[in-house]
Every structure is written in C-alpha cells, then in structure tokens.
Amino acid sequence: MKQGLKAILPALLVMRYSCAAEASLRNDSVQSLPDIEVLGRQSEPGVVAPQTLHGEQLEKLNSHSVADALRYFSGVQIKDYGGVGGVKTIDIRSMGSHHTGVFYDGLQLGNAQNGQIDLGRYSLDNIESISLYNGQKSQIFQPARDFASGSAIYIRSKTPQFAPGRRHSLTARFRTGSFGLANPVLNASFKLSEAVSLTASAEYSYATGRYRFRYRKLFSDGTVAWDTTATRRNGDISALRLEAGAYGTMSRGTWQAKAYYYDSERGIPGAIVNNVWKNSQRQWDKNFFIQGSIQRQESDRYEWMASAKYARDRMRYLNPDTTLMYIDNTFRQDELYLSTTHKLTLLPGWEAALAADWVHNYLESDMANFLFPRRDMLLASLSTALSRGTFHAQAGVLLSYVHDTRLKNPAMSDKKRISSVIKRATPSLYLSWRPWPSRDLTIHAYGKQVFRMPTFNDLYYTDIGNADLKPERATQWDIGAAWQHTGGGILDGVRLGGDAYYNLISDKIIAVPKGTGQYRWMMMNIGRVKILGAEANADLALMPFHNMPHPVSDLRLHGRFSYTFQSARDFSDPTDCLDAAGTYKGQIAYIPRHSFSIAADAQWRFLQLNYSFIYAGERWQNSSNIPENYVQPWYTHDLSAALRLPFRHWELGMTIEVNNLLDQQYEVIANYPMPGRNYRLTISATF
Secondary structure, three states, rough: OHHHHHHHHHOOOOOOOOOOOHHHOOOOOOOEOOEEEEEOOOEEEEEEOOOHHHHHHHOOOOOEEEEHHHOOOOOOOEEOOOOOOEEEEEEOOOHHHHEEEEEOOEEEEEOOOOOOOOOOOEEEHEEEEEEEEEOOOOOOOOOHHHHHOEEEEEEEEOOOOOOOOOOEEEEEEEEEEEOOOEEEEEEEEEEEEEEEEEEEEEEEEEOOOOEEEEEEEEOOOOOOOEEEEEOOOOOEEEEEEEEEEEEEOOEEEEEEEEEEEEEEEEEEEOOOOOOOOOOOOOOEEEEEEEEEEEEOOOOOOEEEEEEEEEEEEEEEEOOOOOOOOOOOEEEEEEEEEEEEEEEEEOOOOEEEEEEEEEEEEEEEEEEEEEEEEOEEEEEEEEEEEEOOEEEEEEEEEEEEEEEEEEEEEOOOOOEEEEEEEEEEEEEEEEEOOOOOOOOOOOOOOOOEEEEOOHHHHHHOOOOOOOOOOOOEEEEEEEEOOOOEHHHOOOOEEEEEEEEEEEEEEEEEEEEEEEOOOOOEEEEEEEEEEEEEEEEEEEEEEOOOOOOOOHHHHOOOOEEEEEEEEEEEEEOOOOOOOOOOOOOOOOEEEOOOEEEEEEEEEEEEEEEEEEEEEEEOOOOOOOOOHHHEEEEOOOEEEEEEEEEEEEEEOOOEEEEEEEEEEOOOOOOOOOEEEEOEEEEEEEEEEEO
C-alpha cells in the first residue's frame, strides 16, 4: 500500500486529513487487494488536492451526519439551528451557503427554491468519503456544472466490497443514546457477476430531541437579565432513508446508477425570543432522485462521460400559531439534468475538455398568488490542462445561459408568462509547482470568478421577492503550500499545509426593510463583502513501537489539526459608519475570526480510542459589531472508544461515545441553544 502511495505523490499536491498508513487508491475497474475487491470510478489527480475524510477516519470523529464531519475541515462554518433534527447548512470561506455546491456520487444536489442543502439529513452510515474543494475540483474531466460553484463538497457513497470467494456482504447497525435516539441501519452488497454489483441501504432515525439547557442573558451593562434552566422542545424527528445503487464495468469503461429516497417529519424548535420557550412549527420533507452516469475511454487520446438525473422534492411547512400568522404551505420542485463531457489528449502532457449541461427547474406551491417559476440553465465549459515536469496548470472558462419564466399575474385566467435571460462567462486558472523534484514541497495558486443566481425565493416569494435581482458576483484568489513525508519508522507519515486567500463578493443579495415599516422586507442587491483569510493544516501518523515485537508494534497513533483565520467584513454602505451601530467594515454575521479543531486517535489491534476538540471564536449576529449582537465563543470535547472483534466470516463492533464531554452550554446561532453532554452507543455486525 505504501509503495502505491509513493507512486502517485508527484501528482498529489495537497492531501489533508488522511493518514499515510490509511491511503487508498481508486481505479476504473475492479481492483484486487489482499482481502477485498473494490469497484469504483477513476479519480483524476487535481492541481490542488482537496481536504478529504474517508473510511475509518469518518467513524473516528463522533460524527453522525455529513454536517458533523465537515466541521473538521479548515475554512468551514456549519450553521446549526439546534435540535437533533435542526437544519444544518455550510458556509465555506465566508462566501455563504449559496456559493457551495454539494455533489452526491458525482452529481449536484439541487434546491432552486432556497439554494440551501440541509447536510444534517445525510447520514455517514452509507458514506465512503467526503472531500472539500476550494474554488472547484481542479480537474478538467468533469461536467460543466462542477465549475459553477465557489467551492464544492463531494460525497461518495460506499461502493461494493467483497471478501475473497464471497458474492455478498451485509452490515447491520443499531445506534441509541440521548434524546430518545433510535437509529437502525442496514447496508447490503451483492455481486451479480465479475462486471456488475448492487448495493442497498436502509436507515430509520427517531429522536425526541428533548434536552435540558441553561439559558443566560446579560444586559448591555453586564448585569444578568435572566439565568434559567429549561428543556428544549419541538425538536423531534422521524426520518426514513432508502438507497439503491448499481455499479458496473465494461470494455474500457464504467457505469453506475443510483436511486435515493428520504422521508421525514420534524419539529422546528425555533429561536428563544420574547420569553417564548416552545414553538409549534412542523416540517415534512420527501426527497427523491434517480441518477446515472457512464464513462468510457475510446482510445489513448479520447475519453467521454455522460450523466443524467431527475429529482423531485416536496416540502410542507405548518405554523399553527394563530397569534402570529397561520401558515400551511406545500412546495414541490422538479429538476431534470443532462450532461456530456469529452476529453482529448492533444500532446503528451497537454489535454483539453469540453462539457455541456442542461438543468431544468420548476417550482409549484399552493401559496396564494404564487408565480410558478421555471428555470432553464445551459452551461458549457472549455478547459485545458498542461503538465511539464513538476509544473502543472489548468485553465478554463464557463459559459452560462439562464432563462427564467414566471406567471405575470396569477389571478388572471390566461396565465400569461414573462421571462428574463442572464448570460455570463466566468474564467478560472489553477497552477502548481514542485520547486525540488526530489522533495515533497508543493506551491499552488488559483484565481476564479463565479456567480450565483438568485433563488426562486429571492426572486418570487410572495411579498418579499424581488424579480429584478441580479446575480451575486464573486472573485477568488488563493496561494498556498504543502509538504508531506512518508517513512517506515516511528514517524510513519506527516503532512503540513497552509493557504492564504482573498474573496470579493459584489451585488450580494440581502434582505432590507421595505418602505418605512421594519416588519416588511425585500431582497436587494446592495451587499459587498471582502474576505481575507488564512488556513493551516497538519496531519501526523506515528508507530511508536515499530521495532518492538508483535503485538506491541501494532500500536498506531494519528492526529490532525486545522486552524482558520477569517476577516470577512461588510463594505456595502460607506455611509453606515456614523454611529456605534453602523455595519460598515463590521465582521459579517456568525463568522469567527479564529477557529480550529483537533482530532487524535490511538489504535491497537481490536481497540480504538478517539478524541476530538472544536473551537469557534467570538462572533456577532450581524455586521453591526456592537455588544448587543455579540455571540460568545464555543468549544466541545468529544470522546469515543471502539472495539472490533473479527471472526471467520463476520465481525462484531461496538462504539461508545461521549459528546460535549464538559457539558458546554453554547449557541452556534443566537437564541438556538445546543445540547449539553450526551451519549451514544452503536452496535454493528458485518457478515
């Protein structure tokens, strides 16, 4: 395994969060390892490699959802609205969640209605790896839509794995713990032939979401406004997830297909304001998609790929509180996606790729005066990659054509539709260089322009939407370096990396008061944000007793560290600095200047002990950085111990977790208290 890793080091420039002893390779076809077979797709090396967590690394982090795992990446802020079933969205390098593309098995998850993906609903029980790319995946052989985001999260579900001589595998898992958690999971794989394998996964989650918390607020002069203990309510969730996948190989190519279904009902615990401690809002979600892709290398110089997807999402929101406003609305959105990509090797070390995508979105609702919007996007990318010795470069341009239509007047019987068109061209350039070919130091840099379309809610939501909104524009610059070393002694592997970056967002879409009343709002393009940041990462693997006799030599230690500094300031209105509550040059909402995480584990034979620590510094509720908007720093310590007992044809596992060990009382979002100390027990069996 280590020899294979050394063979690809010249092509991997930054590899974070992966232990050298645990590195894995993925190939187009079935690859033979000593104990298992893995069927997967080729992963083309990129100019700037991502931050990645995979396999056992995900299991060591006391993480239950994708959102929990992403907290350990540098540059990431998770907006967690509390409660076991609370919504969790991601903000990367302070650009906002709308600039982050989330891809599941290679194709993007869409939400044209509000542009946000709730990462809390994606469990890790069927996830093989999670990768974070800043800017974009720095590869040219990818769909045009992959170039359209300011950053990208790639989630890869587990591919079939089989022991020698076996044609199936089965994993059953049951998780229970605090807040009434009950979480059975079943994953199965079947090998139909040497070329075709199937997977199936089912998961049910239930939790009451009730937990005690301490709530303490101070007046501006520092005196205590109130200090009380209460129980968080209306945070329950009941969710069912079903997945099925098919994976196959053919002559000079691979293909895969996936079907996904998610059905949930959850309470929305809401913010604790105006002495209201319980909310009654409910939300029902049904999400379904089916997708497939095929990739084939026709010759040594030409390769192509095609993908297709259909998704249908249904969301019902109920607010039965008539003292505010009774709301019971249902939204249904459909997405159809087609893509084709072609790559040609022009000369040795010089490649070019052309991709074309079509995305169709339609939203309907039972709201009064709803405009029933439709959106068709045509995306085309032309990119090229050049490699000369230790120098690598990639350049590309994305052409976007967006056509929106909506009802002119829903009350009229003729249902006349009006339309608008937006055209954009956005370039990108990625560079990397190894100054000394015999050493593992790499310097990389990139620049990219990107834009994000206003969501349907931004444009057309009744009363607050603004159909004249322009897209947000963003410019990204980054320079960084990485050094890595692998050995066979006590120091089994080490990686160090760092980046400095600057992002500028113009025409930022924000909500502003409509007219003179502060209770009515409208979306406007008046925002301007400048983001200056730096990231540092370290990854260390040790074998302290490698020269000792077996089994003492089996002890392995692994640790990772990430640190992020971000100055993300609001430059929207220079006149808004005349009083203490002004927002000009203020740090934008919920972005800490300093944050870091530590994760460490010790593994000896069948036993494993894991520890993790996360810290987020002081923040503000909005760009007015005054004491009334101050949000305190927070941190958590998590511990877990795991035991795995392998038998002849099966394996038994048990994990005990203690999360928020010191019972820290904290808020990620103001007025949304998070759980204190809590416990989880997981029992699993693999056949």
